[in-house]
Amino acid sequence: xxxxxxxxxxxxLHGFMNWPHNLLTDSGGFQMVSLVSLSEVTEEGxxxxxxxxxxxxxxSPERSVEIQNALGSDIIMQLDDVVSSTVTGPRVEExxxxxxxxxxxxxxxxxxxxxxxxxxIIQGGLDADLRATCLEEMTKRDVPGFxxxxxxxxxxxxxxxxxxxxxxxxxxxxxxxxxxxxxxATDLVVCVALGCDMFDCVFPTRTARFGSALVPTGNLQxxxxxxxxxxxxxxxxxxCPTCQKHSRAFLHTLLHSDNTAALHxxxxxxxxxxxxxxxxxxxxxxxxxxxxxxxDFMSTMYGDPxxxxxxxxxxxxxxxITLG
Amino acid sequence: MKLNLTKVVNGCRLGKIKNLGKTGDCTxxxxxxxxxxxxxxxxxxxxxxxHKIHGVPAMAQLTxxxxxxxxxxxAEYKEGVGKFIGMPESLLYCSLHDPVSPCPAGYxxxxxxSVWGVGGRVEMTxxxxxxxxxxxxxxxxxxxxxxxxxxxxxxxxxxxRKSVDRSLLFLDNCxxxxxxxxxxxxxxxxxxxxxxDVTEERLRSARETAKxxxxxxxxxxxxxxxxxxxxxxxxxxxxxxxxxxxKPRLICGVSRPDEVLECIERGVDxxxxxxxxxxxxxxxxxxxxFDYQPNPEETLLQQNGTQExxxxxxxxxxxxxxxxxxxxxxxxxxxxxxxxxxxxxxxVRGCSCYCCKNHTRAYIHHLLVTNELLAGxxxxxxxxxxxxxxxxxxxxxxxxxxxxxxxxxxxRQAS
Numbered sequence: 001x002x003x004x005x006x007x008x009x010x011x012x013l014h015g016f017m018n019w020p021h022n023l024l025t026d027s028g029g030f031q032m033v034s035l036v037s038l039s040e041v042t043e044e045g046x047x048x049x050x051x052x053x054x055x056x057x058x059x060s061p062e063r064s065v066e067i068q069n070a071l072g073s074d075i076i077m078q079l080d081d082v083v084s085s086t087v088t089g090p091r092v093e094e095x096x097x098x099x100x101x102x103x104x105x106x107x108x109x110x111x112x113x114x115x116x117x118x119x120x121i122i123q124g125g126l127d128a129d130l131r132a133t134c135l136e137e138m139t140k141r142d143v144p145g146f147x148x149x150x151x152x153x154x155x156x157x158x159x160x161x162x163x164x165x166x167x168x169x170x171x172x173x174x175x176x177x178x179x180x181x182x183x184x185a186t187d188l189v190v191c192v193a194l195g196c197d198m199f200d201c202v203f204p205t206r207t208a209r210f211g212s213a214l215v216p217t218g219n220l221q222x223x224x225x226x227x228x229x230x231x232x233x234x235x236x237x238x239x240c241p242t243c244q245k246h247s248r249a250f251l252h253t254l255l256h257s258d259n260t261a262a263l264h265x266x267x268x269x270x271x272x273x274x275x276x277x278x279x280x281x282x283x284x285x286x287x288x289x290x291x292x293x294x295x296d297f298m299s300t301m302y303g304d305p306x307x308x309x310x311x312x313x314x315x316x317x318x319x320x321i322t323l324g
Numbered sequence: 325m326k327l328n329l330t331k332v333v334n335g336c337r338l339g340k341i342k343n344l345g346k347t348g349d350c351t352x353x354x355x356x357x358x359x360x361x362x363x364x365x366x367x368x369x370x371x372x373x374x375h376k377i378h379g380v381p382a383m384a385q386l387t388x389x390x391x392x393x394x395x396x397x398x399a400e401y402k403e404g405v406g407k408f409i410g411m412p413e414s415l416l417y418c419s420l421h422d423p424v425s426p427c428p429a430g431y432x433x434x435x436x437x438s439v440w441g442v443g444g445r446v447e448m449t450x451x452x453x454x455x456x457x458x459x460x461x462x463x464x465x466x467x468x469x470x471x472x473x474x475x476x477x478x479x480x481x482x483x484x485r486k487s488v489d490r491s492l493l494f495l496d497n498c499x500x501x502x503x504x505x506x507x508x509x510x511x512x513x514x515x516x517x518x519x520x521d522v523t524e525e526r527l528r529s530a531r532e533t534a535k536x537x538x539x540x541x542x543x544x545x546x547x548x549x550x551x552x553x554x555x556x557x558x559x560x561x562x563x564x565x566x567x568x569x570x571k572p573r574l575i576c577g578v579s580r581p582d583e584v585l586e587c588i589e590r591g592v593d594x595x596x597x598x599x600x601x602x603x604x605x606x607x608x609x610x611x612x613x614f615d616y617q618p619n620p621e622e623t624l625l626q627q628n629g630t631q632e633x634x635x636x637x638x639x640x641x642x643x644x645x646x647x648x649x650x651x652x653x654x655x656x657x658x659x660x661x662x663x664x665x666x667x668x669x670x671x672v673r674g675c676s677c678y679c680c681k682n683h684t685r686a687y688i689h690h691l692l693v694t695n696e697l698l699a700g701x702x703x704x705x706x707x708x709x710x711x712x713x714x715x716x717x718x719x720x721x722x723x724x725x726x727x728x729x730x731x732x733x734x735x736r737q738a739s
Binding site: 006009010016017018209228229231241242245246247249250253254256257258259260261262263264265268 | 362363364365366367368369370371372373390394396397400401408409410442665666668682683684686687690697700701
């Protein structure tokens with residue numbers, strides 16, 4: 001039995017995982033292109049070879065939506081023609097226009113618009129004109145939300161923030177803006193300032209599995225010898241189970257063993273850190289003190305305002321937040 | 325510490341060990357098992373997930389092999405290993421070695437014993453060993469001993485004798501050092517019975533060790549593959565017969581359900597719980613039944629084939645030989661097998677563990693196939709709970725004189 005059919009039999013992904021909250025699925029486009037060496041993009045879709053059994057498959061906009069319909073996730077993504085942000089030339093334009101056509105095909109193929117929210121993904125690479133065109137066209141379609149795609153790859157941060165700002169400035173105010181693949185704490189705070197609402201990133205959990213704990217001043221590489229006799233918790237202000245019960249020294253010991261519990265302790269802490277950060281961001285917005293929050297966050301993270309990354313300073317300045 | 329025997333039936337001891345712990349108000353049931361840990365933590369489990377498991381034993385086993393190299397850290401910490409690992413309320417037993425990863429032989433001398441940590445070999449004289457224990461401050465700890473008499477195929481009498489002599493010398497030295505240590509007054513040294521496969525030496529070890537003021541006894545050198553234990557069972561009976569009734573008998577390296585029962589029948593009280601961990605590591609789940617008195621309705625359902633059948637394995641049946649589960653037993657199922665891909669039933673129907681209450685075999689199969697860490701977490705939770713449930717059923721069976729039924733049930737499921 002194929003994957004989606006199995007999941008349907010299990011009462012969707014929620015049933016299969018026994019997850020009572022919301023789920024968001026990606027279209028599979030990014031993974032296929034970035035994680036599989038032999039893939040070919042045509043107007044039809046993405047043709048690729050399965051890394052598991054070598055079989056050839058075509059992932060079309062229709063098939064991607066069909067799979068996501070079977071999975072039953074609450075937010076589903078269109079299949080987009082993904083191009084690395086470091087690519088230049090006609091390929092970027094081709095991918096942008098194709099993504100619009102694929103958006104329409106996804107909308108047409110979507111069998112459960114009342115239950116699942118199909119988001120469009122704005123492309124156009126680092127070209128302002130192309131991105132503007134994509135924004136103009138995609139916002140004509142009545143989708144419940146928009147993702148900002150094609151970024152958080154290898155591009156410079158200077159180009160990155162400008163494309164984010166351009167995108168948010170032309171997206172409707174009453175629909176969610178989902179910035180895909182972001183990210184680090186600083187990036188999250190700055191992009192909220194630029195008008196983004198939702199984010200996803202493997203960073204906090206992946207870095208946890210490598211022994212790195214996130215803290216307001218950056219991160220602690222707990223495998224390092226300096227933490228061997230550090231009997232403080234990762235963050236004394238953190239109320240996660242890891243910080244309530246364990247010291248850096250113990251985690252250091254555990255990380256040097258083959259007990260996976262160490263990875264779980266850090267994963268839980270890093271997720272708690274992220275959730276607390278975003279919760280603090282929201283509270284500061286509601287209480288009309290977001291700029292002060294940002295200044296505080298940046299000074300904790302970088303110390304002196306002159307030590308803040310230039311791109312962040314510029315991006316924040318563009319929306320009227322000055323540091324120090 | 326006080327061991328109260330409720331009853332002894334056919335060599336099996338049922339009872340409670342009272343007045344344990346730093347505050348003297350903890351109790352342990354025997355027969356029982358100790359919670360297996362790696363580097364001071366249950367494998368795969370955080371404090372939070374560990375406490376979702378029902379029936380976690382009151383005492384956890386720490387291994388010196390995972391802690392010895394952190395001596396300096398623990399010494400500086402001062403407050404003992406229990407607090408360091410985040411288990412301040414748990415009783416702690418410190419064994420020398422990790423039963424899952426036996427160490428290379430040939431490093432025991434008249435003056436020292438070695439354990440293997442992540443960073444390599446840690447050699448310990450009695451002094452160093454006791455210094456480490458002072459930093460750990462466990463409730464019980466295995467004394468350094470010479471456990472290598474059974475390492476080679478044929479134990480020579482000379483080698484067996486040496487193992488007993490050395491172990492007694494280590495014990496006397498450590499007891500002396502304990503007297504001089506204020507910090508270790510609340511800890512109990514567990515004397516180790518050695519002697520290889522030489523009956524005389526085993527008996528000498530038992531009698532001599534019993535003369536010392538130890539808190540309990542560890543029966544070392546009975547582990548191996550199922551065949552080796554069987555040949556040593558007779559020796560085991562002889563040894564325990566020499567030991568005082570009012571002190572606990574631990575055995576190392578024996579954790580399989582069938583072997584546990586054999587040893588209980590020969591006077592052993594406490595076991596390590598590494599078997600459920602090994603099962604977890606090979607992507608398997610314990611499914612053996614310990615329900616020696618199934619209710620009539622269940623029996624009927626089983627007969628009608630509604631429930632999964634208990635696997636009764638013929639003596640002549642060949643053992644499974646797929647490369648990654650060569651050591652797989654008939655007490656478990658291998659969730660990596662394709663047939664579980666669409667199996668939406670829990671690992672074990674009726675099991676009250678977190679995994680069985682919330683997830684399906686199909687989901688665990690998926691997690692294993694995609695190499696997700698969650699597979700280990702969920703399997704460990706189930707396997708520990710199932711195993712602790714087994715020990716509970718042993719005590720219940722002894723209470724109601726039904727151990728023979730339980731043993732019969734377990735043996736029918738052994739491969």
